[in-house]
Amino acid sequence: MHAAVVHSFDTPPRYDTTDTPTPHGAHEVLVDVLAAALHPRVRSAADGTHYTSDGTLPLVPGIDGVGRTPDGELLYFVAPDDHGTMAEQAVVDRRRAVTLPADTDPDGVTALAAAMNPAMSSWVALRRRVTLAPGARVLVLGATGSAGRLAVQIARHLGAGHVVAAGRDPERLALLPELGADETVSLQGDPAQAAERLAATTAPDADVVLDYLWGPVTERALPALLTARTDRARPLAWIQIGSMAGLELTLPSQYLRAANLQLMGSGQGSVSTAGILAELPPLAERITSGAFAVDPVAVPLSKVEQAWTAATTPGRRIVLTPGE
Template sequence: MRIIRHYEHGAPSVLRLEETEKPQPGAGQVLIRAEAVGVTFAEVQRRQGIPVGGHAGLPGAPGGDVAGTIEAVGDGVTGFAVGDRVVGDIDRNAYADHVVAGVDALIEIPQDLDAAAATLLPSPARTAYHAIREAGRLRPGQTILIDAASGGVGHLAVQIAKALGAGQVIATAGAQAKLDFVRELGADVTINYSDEDWTDQVLAATDGRGADIVLETVGGDVLLKSLGITAQFGTLVFYGSASGDIPDLPALALSRMKNIAGFSLYAMLHNKLDAVAEGQRHLFELIASGQVRPIVHDRLPLDEAVKAHELMEARAQLGKIVLVP
């Protein structure tokens, strides 16, 4: 079978397509024939040598959100069978024709659900949902600001926030096409964060209060400015650093009765299983009802993984980039 690996850190061109033996499932695992693999920005950063989640080791074998059909099951597996369609967040060896996964990482998906769209469920949709609900604690009628709103997580966060009752959704992005895209998805206010006065525009849209909840995943100067436009008694939810820069936050800013909440999906998966299960049921309902639409920007063959990473680095996508073995 084919797999994508890399043996040095650097540009997308370090990614290599190789032939290897098909893996076999061990105890508690299943073998999945991959139909679609969602590309995540975390793997772009790891390929660059940035230790997201604590690791960026070599040789690298990128992880991702894999949707496909179970071909074989290991000893002790219950609840899943050959022929089931599943999707899961696979930590390594995900860019491949076949992947092995522990059953704890899997979500069963309907036979008629598009595999590429399904790749948005494990990481992007659950991150957006729980960052808003668990970390931000959104209440109906509140204002929420979503940075990088046109990406894999952001475009879902816009829709989920509306579905959960946000009174005003403010979405930021770096190009007019992206702003048009998120407005079509339900954003009430769109702002180009490359404008020097973008924070003033946020304050103008909120009558000077700022946003009750700010979802921030860029880091650097954007993180510092996002704290400034978080309303009193509001919450800044920090869940990523696409810029690779995490500045020190001024403690004095918190004296204005602002909260900072860190968010990690992995912490949810390991500590709040009931909330994760309930959130998954709710997400399926929102998708089935059409309130949330997972958007796939491009479907690329497995051997075009380099192009997929180039698109991610260029911030060119509207929604999710997916590899199709």
């Protein structure tokens, strides 16, 4: 079969042939892949930088997708650990899949492929890592990325009463008030100055922080927000989800003593596989019902090399689909 194949971590995948995977066991089925999105998580696996990468090449990238079984059943699925989804066919473990309405149109298929992975990060965090009280205040650090953009919408959808969106892309930041952000904060420039801008808003009194950035941005923002907090004894759940700004930071111990900070992560391992899978059906239903603004760009699988380096406008995500 044809697939996107990574032969080197230093170059984009190329359209190539590879062995068709074989289902094993009662729960597995081979599907025709209809859509597989190019997520940041896919890119990090393809360049070998994701923390789960074991360095094995060649590999077919892709962590999820929408496919159709030989019986015509339409599924959204999370890929098994040993097979990617950017291919003409993929193996699906039904225990990691959600059945979709059979009449879901092609636009719905691409929207689901584009949105499920980035939406899952905040959806799972707000439903599995914390209890989001009605009217809670939420800060999204890194709100101008695809996952952050959806996090703003999901926080509001799940009952947040006030959402502060902080990000570095001014064009994308300007779009967020119409998606549910009450305040926006630019994180451009020096991290210390960005932290000062955050501290001057309502962000210090957040109940939950969804952090897609980490690194120098969080290193400066966290102390600034805790210092400006009106009631430091009030719990603040800081959920580390991504590390777009850096993998590490230094946190002086005093801030853990001087505020009721609950520092945690959300992702593979911190939430059980069963817990993540349980959240797939309600999230898929919200996406297909149009609850969230999604703007996918369909590109044929054969154009994967061009898609890998293509620039997209704010809010858009590339989805690979069948065809030449």
